Amino acid sequence: MSNAILVVGGGFAGITAAIEAAELGHDVFIVEKSPWLGGRVAQLNKYFPKLCPPSCGLEIQFQRIRKNPRVKFFTQAEITALSGCKGDYTVKVRLNPRRTAPHNVDFSLLASSLTGKTDNEFDFGLSMRKGLYKSMPFAFPGRYVLDTKTLSKSDAARVAGIRFLETAEEPREIVLNMGAVVVATGWKPYDVTRLTNLGAGAIKNCISNMQMERLASASGPTGGRIVRPSDNRAPNSVAFVQCAGSRDQNHLNYCSYICCMATLKQCLYLAEQNPNVKITVYYIDLRAPGRYVNVLEKVRAEPNVSFVKGKVADAGQAAGDRVTLTVEDAVRGEKLTLHYDLAVLATGMQPSLAGENPPLPLPMDEDGFIAGGEAAGIFAAGCARMPLDVTRSAQSGTAAALKAVQTVKGR
């Protein structure tokens, strides 16, 4: 039996659940797949509706973790097996090697001197990274990762024998005994290669909304300048394609909750950087629930932004690396073909567990959202449960923490 709580996933919902339970006096273990905590939120430039930086909220959360010995976390870690029952789970965790010392070492100069490169997944392929890397300046834990596969021959020679690097570190497995589980595995952007009518990711200067976040971010590939990836020039005409995959039986059978608001926010990024930009948003419904309508109205009042109710049927490449969109205006009944410097696909969120076979005894629906598990002391939180924005993920993580606490309390 155990009264510790396992939190699977160290994104915003997961760390919220973990910290809230720990501050109530429970031992919590976070298991996070990537090398740092913060999840998707860490990749965002600003939050709607206030346009404040997500690193501010993460900083508070990370401080709370630093101060609280009851929160323990494993990064680059995956659950390989879970057995037992409510109140008494045995969990096997595989710890993948980080290959750097377990304390904070500034490898920035060494890292920048390396030559081997690979696609930077954190920037969704908009930049390259080295074999020794830290994806963001506020990374927590603030430790680098050594990815030996990306090292060039000369890199390998450089890092060999460097103190605090352990090139030969192997994966390890640990076993934990847990009383309750919070599953906060989050989401991934819907795979654009499946959107064949929208170019399947092969059209130049047709990017996803998450790529837009990286472009706009100070820690992103352009230091925050929004430019066309093909020529690094600021776009003068931009189209947003809403519901790219969402609300579509062939793709995602639900609305992804955040894309309308994300687009509105990104309209404001663009308008701030380039007063001459012309933006068109193609949408089915503009979903700005609750007080978020204030943001919608603010963007409507922007002279640079226009809205067209209609689905984008097709995207293609035009001369000058521009993007051609074929649009059906639903109200006027017209079919339009238009060219843009940059097109942004508001790709939806897909639960991270979709298409996976997680070693967790959980009922899932056909889209990969968790649909139950409470009776077994397993509680889904955040976007593993349904598409949500950050505020609602925090709310959901807090609620899951309560259920987990009730499960282990008094044991």
Add this chain to the structure above:
Amino acid sequence: MAGKIGVYFDMQNIGGGLDIEALASQTREKWGELVQVVKVCPVLACTVDEIKADIASRQLDGVLLCGASPRAEADVYRLPVQVEYVNLREQCVLSYKNPDGSPPDFAAGPPEALSIMARDYVNMGVVKLQKSENPDSAAVSGVERILVIGGGWTGLTAAAEAAATGCEVVLLEKADTLGGAARNIPMASPLAPFWTDKQPTNLSEKISAVTGNSKITVYLNARMEKLQGQPGEFKAGIITSDGTVNVDVGAVVLATGWTPLDEKYLAPMGLGRGPNVLDAAQFGKMLVAGNITASRIAFVLDITMAEEAAREAAGAMADKADAESGEGADKFVKEDLENIRHLAYSNAVNSVAALRLADTVCDKTNDAAQVFILYKDMTVPGILERFYKRMQDRPGIMMTKADVTEIRESGDNMLVVCKNTLLGMDFDLEVDLVVLPTGMVPITAKDVVVQFDYRQGPDFPDLQLFDGFADSNYICFPYETRRTGVYAAGCVRQPMTMDGCEEDAKGAVLKAVQCIASASRGIAVHPRSGDASYPVFNFVRCTQCKRCTEECPFGALDDDEKGTPKPNPARCRRCGTCFGACPERVVSFADYNIDQIGSMIREVVVPKDFKKEGPRILILACENDAYPALDMAGMRHRAWNPFVRIIPVRCLGSVNAIWVSDAMSKGFDGVMLLGCKYGDDYQCHFVKGSEICARRKENIAETLNRLGVQPERVEQLEVAIDEYDRVPDLIDGFVGRIIAMGPNPFKGM
């Protein structure tokens, strides 16, 4: 007061830019007995056991770690004594450039300006520790009883969940029955996976689970008389039909829900003109009672007509002076915050409500009814799209986007004029009933619910920022209001559907239980959770000026008739705004106080020759946003002028004017206050700190002027945490202005 300090230098994390051995021996020589141990460690993180051994054998009561930023690896150093950090990596070596702006050539030896800066920082660290004490505990008893205000869907959920967590519950409901708005909901929108079908609310089961629970006491026909005291030991006065009941409670969940928007706002759409126009709440009520006979029903979700009428009405009204906020005012008058915006804010709830009500009508009439849903945007975000899809396929329901430009009587029926529809034409829809959306007005927009018996008045501050919703301004922290220990949930916080209310209730209960636990351990809640320090008042010198009690962003301080402050540590968030406010400097924290920061300022060696040895500029930096931004600038090798000295503060609200005077009389040439963004979209973790500081700066400027010092020597600059590439330019810009101004006239006096 730390009297035996160990100073440890981290070779690995400072790099080759400094002569650490020289720094270590300087420290030994300067501080003598106070500093018992000075060690240069090859790798500090691997020395934790050695430090612990030193603490034991040399009876150290303070440890100063000189190396990386405290943000880098503070979790490594969990030591049994006070720990302070000297940030020699990010904010010293990594961010160093020569006074002329050129990059340093470390191979040629440690640059002089860098060595001087490092020495200053180490000495400031020693003094900081010397003037710091481990706080004693301000723990309160921690009554494990939660007061839930409101017995509707959210309140019932909260009561049951709190009881299931082991707490006693007092549930207060102003009506004579439990259930609230849920009583008028015939069928709920989907409450659980797979989110495709409406569901029975099973409200009576939910009610009996509460009334049958021995841990829960329910008061009907009841309202708050007052809430007194502090988390863990609140005293709630509840007015019931049998008189006033006094209960001790540890924390409060506010779940008072909403009331429908005044009919007058929907009159332009026909509400109130006759029985053929209802709002969704009225329609639900009639449906529950089985009184619906209409067979052609139009749900009109486009609210443009109502909004335009309200806009015209507002334009016609004479400019009204802004109503005073209740904060700090002597006589409290509740401002009615109900307005037309509540209709728009209820968009998602109304879209979902139209679907479930339409579905219910079709069910009840065996599909004889014909229902139309006319919308501008069908706001069914997220997973409930599945329910929407299901309804799109349902026979009997027809939906289209439409601009509804007129709703008028046509014989016994109603005519709804629809333009710009998806059917390729405009049309007039004849129906026998029109259902309009319901504007959800949070009870807190109209009533003072909690009745805080606080110095700053009975209501929540900032309500006008959220049109009356008892919401948080923090996207990451949805439960944080400005009244510690009171957590809002459900539609009083934001309009939400019933599944959302249930989840929200659970979250608020967790925060309430956690707050009680923290109060009983004497530690702070969000955002400085775990902080055991609290403000202590030296009343002998207090002049009862009331500044601290007025400025506390959380209303933590009460006062007596004379104006002497009465602290409530469990309400306090430990920002230090009170001691920033105090002209007599009577307020202090054990580990953060006026004398401590003042001593750090005085510890900086200020050279007499401005021209030859450069100016000295003090930066008081907010540790929440500005300090991390400086760290990240350093990590990115962005450098700034080496003549600045940075002191982190808990919040700019805690900056006391005396520090600026200290700096000026010490000979500093300028003081920069580096804090977060303020205004409606403030980013201050303590709500008002940077704003209050900006206000106080005016007084500081006046004082400086009187003393013959240019007020431009003190500037407050706003920086967000992600503006790390901009912050070095901000600093250099200020330094440039100071250099142009020349030396502080007090220098060397």
